[in-house]
Amino acid sequence: MNTGPLIYIDDDEDDRMLFQEAMEELFPMLPLECYENGPSFLKRMTTELSILPKLIFLDLNMPVVSGVDCLTRIRKNTLFLEIPVIMYSTTSNPKDHVRCLDLGANMFVTKSRSYSAMKKQLTDIITQHLC
Structure with a gap:
């Protein structure tokens, strides 16, 4: 597996905490950087x-700078x-x-x-994207 960081950008603190917890369980050796909004990541x-990041997870609905x-x-x-970008959002709107x-x-x-x-x-x- 690549050693560059995985990035997660989401304005919802609870979602960031759950994502981080899951990643620590699943891929403890994969560095993770979390950002609370678009401007901080930009x-x-x-x-x-x-x-450079190896993979970016990006929430769609964020204030200031949208996904x-x-x-x-x-x-x-x-x-x-x-760099693969995965839109990771609660929306299931096909558009x-x-x-x-x-x-x-x-x-x-769509987030589970x-x-x-x-x-x-x-x-x-x-x-699929890193191994």
Whole structure:
């Protein structure tokens, strides 16, 4: 498995905590960086380029800079073109799925409501994209 960090961007603190807990259980050796909003990650994206992320999970519905805006900015940065971006949101609206995929997301996943199902989703996604 690649050793660069996995990134998770989500404005919901509870979702970030559950994601982090699941990742520590499933992939304890995989570095994880969590960001509470688009601007905090976008700052990292332009200032900390010595180690690029291996995979980005991005929430769709965030204030200030939405997931769509963040995705657009990620895809405009040539250093990030090959990094998989997974839109990871509570929405199941097909229009949101299509829009994000059209903008360059590699996958759109609706967050599971159960912790065990979330761990299965994460295992499947990370195995598919990093192993």
